[in-house]
Amino acid sequence: LGALREGEVVDLRALAEDRGDTLPEDLLGLIELGEDGLRLVRALLARVQDARLPDGILRPVDQVEVLAPLDPPRGNVVAIGRNYAEHARESARARGEEVTRPTVFTKALTSINGPYGNVTIDPAVTTQVDWEAELGVVIGRRGVNIARDRWRDHVFGYTVVNDVSARDIQFGWGGQFFKGKSLDGFCPIGPWIVTADEIDDPQNLHISCRINGETKQDASTADMIFPVDQLVSDLSLGMTLLPGTLVATGTPEGVGFARSPQEFLQPGDVMETEIEGIGLLRNRIVRR
Numbered sequence: 001l002g003a004l005r006e007g008e009v010v011d012l013r014a015l016a017e018d019r020g021d022t023l024p025e026d027l028l029g030l031i032e033l034g035e036d037g038l039r040l041v042r043a044l045l046a047r048v049q050d051a052r053l054p055d056g057i058l059r060p061v062d063q064v065e066v067l068a069p070l071d072p073p074r075g076n077v078v079a080i081g082r083n084y085a086e087h088a089r090e091s092a093r094a095r096g097e098e099v100t101r102p103t104v105f106t107k108a109l110t111s112i113n114g115p116y117g118n119v120t121i122d123p124a125v126t127t128q129v130d131w132e133a134e135l136g137v138v139i140g141r142r143g144v145n146i147a148r149d150r151w152r153d154h155v156f157g158y159t160v161v162n163d164v165s166a167r168d169i170q171f172g173w174g175g176q177f178f179k180g181k182s183l184d185g186f187c188p189i190g191p192w193i194v195t196a197d198e199i200d201d202p203q204n205l206h207i208s209c210r211i212n213g214e215t216k217q218d219a220s221t222a223d224m225i226f227p228v229d230q231l232v233s234d235l236s237l238g239m240t241l242l243p244g245t246l247v248a249t250g251t252p253e254g255v256g257f258a259r260s261p262q263e264f265l266q267p268g269d270v271m272e273t274e275i276e277g278i279g280l281l282r283n284r285i286v287r288r
């Protein structure tokens with residue numbers, strides 16, 4: 001459990017221990033402490049500046065192995081389909097369907113991958129692996145039937161997600177997305193979670209995906225059909241959202257299967273997923 005500040009990682013547990021406090025082992029534990037947890041972290045960080053710290057509490061981020069911030073998150077990853085107008089249209093075109101409502105589906109917890117982890121493709125399982133850059137919203141406070149204007153009370157923060165998708169399985173296995181979205185390692189997240197107080201407006205962030213340096217997706221979260229406040233409210237309708245649940249809010253236009261001709265990820269490709277104000281995922285595609 002660490003905090004990132006200006007290129008350095010603060011080892012929060014070591015810092016807490018040095019001050020006679022305790023913090024949980026990981027971010028999920030911190031989220032579950034609610035406001036008390038964040039208050040303690042802020043108090044600890046405020047003292048970093050003037051304190052003389054024992055060795056090892058501050059480390060350059062490039063000397064730390066950055067893992068998925070939630071591994072696993074709480075519950076399946078909740079994902080939204082067709083939440084950007086252009087992507088909804090391109091998907092409908094590619095599948096010969098009309099756009100009606102957003103699709104809600106989930107990804108298995110075993111699909112979680114680190115921000116710089118390899119995405120392994122087994123050609124015996126799938127030959128149509130595609131990218132989907134998405135804004136991830138991390139739920140902070142438990143809630144059901146959350147009013148749209150209370151959404152901020154329930155959001156802990158934001159992260160970058162790539163909802164990697166096996167299209168042949170997604171569209172070929174009997175009308176559900178779960179399997180094709182859930183292959184091992186098909187959900188890189190991170191590199192960290194930016195707490196909600198650091199992002200005033202999640203609907204004004206540049207979001208992009210590059211394959212081997214070539215831009216494939218380049219959009220703004222302003223183009224979401226269902227913005228984060230509505231997603232939190234709609235998802236919680238009759239269904240409790242738990243602290244630590246990750247919501248992948250849908251991808252903009254530019255995915256591979258909707259291109260002409262279609263493009264899919266190949267071993268050796270490097271997939272970069274970036275959201276302004278949050279960070280960058282860099283995942284290499286490898287063959288099993």
Ligand code: ZN
Pocket residue numbers: 079080081132134163248250251
């Ligand atoms: Zn998606």
